[in-house]
Amino acid sequence: MIRLILHLFARPALYILLTLAVYALSLRLHRRWAWIHPLLSASVVLIFLLWELHIPYASYNTGGGVFTYLLGPATVALGVPMYKQGIKLKATLPRLSLVVFAGSAVGMITAGGVASLCGASHRMVMSALPKSVTTPIAIEVSRSLHGDPAITAAMVLLTGLVGAVIGPGILRLARILHDHAVGAAIGASSHAIGTASLFRSSETQGSISSLAMAMAGIFTSVLAMLLNLYWRAQGSGHP
Amino acid sequence: MLGFVIIVAFELLGAGLHRLGVPLPGSVLGLILFTLALMLGLVRLEWVERSALLLVRHMTLLFIPLMAGLTTMTAELRKNGVALLASLGASLLAVLLTTGGLAHLLLRDDEIAEINREADLLP
Numbered sequence: 057m058i059r060l061i062l063h064l065f066a067r068p069a070l071y072i073l074l075t076l077a078v079y080a081l082s083l084r085l086h087r088r089w090a091w092i093h094p095l096l097s098a099s100v101v102l103i104f105l106l107w108e109l110h111i112p113y114a115s116y117n118t119g120g121g122v123f124t125y126l127l128g129p130a131t132v133a134l135g136v137p138m139y140k141q142g143i144k145l146k147a148t149l150p151r152l153s154l155v156v157f158a159g160s161a162v163g164m165i166t167a168g169g170v171a172s173l174c175g176a177s178h179r180m181v182m183s184a185l186p187k188s189v190t191t192p193i194a195i196e197v198s199r200s201l202h203g204d205p206a207i208t209a210a211m212v213l214l215t216g217l218v219g220a221v222i223g224p225g226i227l228r229l230a231r232i233l234h235d236h237a238v239g240a241a242i243g244a245s246s247h248a249i250g251t252a253s254l255f256r257s258s259e260t261q262g263s264i265s266s267l268a269m270a271m272a273g274i275f276t277s278v279l280a281m282l283l284n285l286y287w288r289a290q291g292s293g294h295p
Numbered sequence: 296m297l298g299f300v301i302i303v304a305f306e307l308l309g310a311g312l313h314r315l316g317v318p319l320p321g322s323v324l325g326l327i328l329f330t331l332a333l334m335l336g337l338v339r340l341e342w343v344e345r346s347a348l349l350l351v352r353h354m355t356l357l358f359i360p361l362m363a364g365l366t367t368m369t370a371e372l373r374k375n376g377v378a379l380l381a382s383l384g385a386s387l388l389a390v391l392l393t394t395g396g397l398a399h400l401l402l403r404d405d406e407i408a409e410i411n412r413e414a415d416l417l418p
Contacts, residue, residue: 075356075359075360076356078359079353079355079356079359094355095355095358095359095362098355098356098359098362099359099362099363099365102359102362102363103362103363103366106363106366113363113364113366113367116360116363117360117364120359120360120363121360123356123357123359123360124357124360124361126350126357127354127357127358128306128310128321128322128325129299129302129303129306129350130350130351130354130357131306131322131323131325131326132302132303132305132306132309132322132325132326132329133302133329133343133346133347133348133350133351134326134347134351135305135326135329135330135333135347136333136340136343136344136347136348136351137347137348137351138326138330139330139333139334139340140340142330142334148402151401151402152398152402154397154401155394155397155398155401155402156394158393158394158397159390159393159394159397160390162389162390162393163386163389163390166382166385166386166389166390167382167383167385167386168382170378170381170382170385170386171378171379171381171382174377174378174381174382175378176375176378176379176382177375180375180378180379184379184382184383184386187382187383187386188386188387188390190354191358191361192320192322193320193322193323196313196320196321196322196323197320200318200320204371206368206371207368207371207372207375207379209361209364210365210368210372210379211379211382211383213358213361213362213365214383215383215386215387216358218383218384218387219387219391223387223391226388226391226392227391227395230392230395230396232392232395232396232398232399234398234399234402234403236398236402236403237394237395237396237398237399237402237403238395240394240395240398240402241390241391241392241394241395241398242391244390244394245387245390245391245394246387248351248354248355248357248358249354249355249358251354252352252353252354252355255352266351268394270326273322273323273326274323274326274327277319277320277323278319281318281319284318285318
């Protein structure tokens with residue numbers, strides 16, 4: 057019996073199942089108590105289970121890693137909402153991209169600026185820059201800027217989670233209520249995690265948000281690329 | 296299933312181009328090329344729509360293993376905690392308010408009805 061259990065514990069399929077089960081549970085909790093963000097409850101339950109059952113993260117990740125891999129295709133899949141909303145919002149598109157571009161630029165400047173003011177090392181500052189965009193993009197941007205992809209991933213997750221939970225409230229306080237404005241702000245600041253939250257409450261906001269997050273991903277990578285080219289042109293590489 | 300094949304193919308295409316020296320992340324290249332292919336009609340919406348929306352709708356699920364992974368790097372996070380948290384909070388607020396504020400100014404006249412209110416993104 058024990059050998060059977062140990063055998064099952066070594067199967068990636070078990071961890072895929074565990075992740076799906078935790079996710080299904082978190083969606084139920086969210087339906088019952090809307091203020092509990094599913095990502096938060098799912099992570100807490102999962103971390104607790106791994107801890108209690110003494111499963112090392114590396115073993116869990118043999119199965120759980122499948123979902124992490126799927127973030128790449130999921131980013132490409134954003135092309136579908138982008139295309140669909142792009143057709144419907146033809147007239148708004150140039151202004152929306154301007155707005156998201158401004159948001160992305162401000163985000164990178166404040167993230168890097170504040171980290172730098174607080175005495176973070178150059179590597180940490182670079183890791184903070186792409187924190188507003190979805191994980192697969194942020195990790196690659198971080199790597200291209202010689203940041204630490206693991207730190208970036210942590211920043212991305214926390215930004216998304218905090219933005220999804222308190223973002224709509226902050227916008228309400230600032231009297232920003234228009235569906236387009238809320239969608240753009242959450243998409244540009246809290247990427248996929250914020251977007252998924254919006255979709256659960258408003259179709260319109262969610263659609264704009266997915267468009268904005270895809271744009272933010274593109275703009276942030278382009279800005280990072282320009283930063284790199286600028287440094288290379290200066291001939292100094294990274295300071 | 297065809298949808299997943301097409302989407303993963305575009306992701307690989309993006310990764311390949313990045314590898315060959317295009318200075319943008321592979322997934323961004325994949326996203327741009329995929330959107331262009333949809334716009335040019337090379338890929339039909341109905342081939343990929345269901346698979347794509349399945350992935351997009353359940354993106355929260357895809358973040359769960361990474362969240363659990365944060366427990367393995369607490370030491371590193373604690374060392375730089377203050378700077379990173381300050382950066383996170385300030386930047387989040389700045390992005391929310393600039394984007395939201397600008398969008399409020401520039402987009403508020405647009406008809407909300409411009410967007411199809413039929414639940415076409417959710418089943």
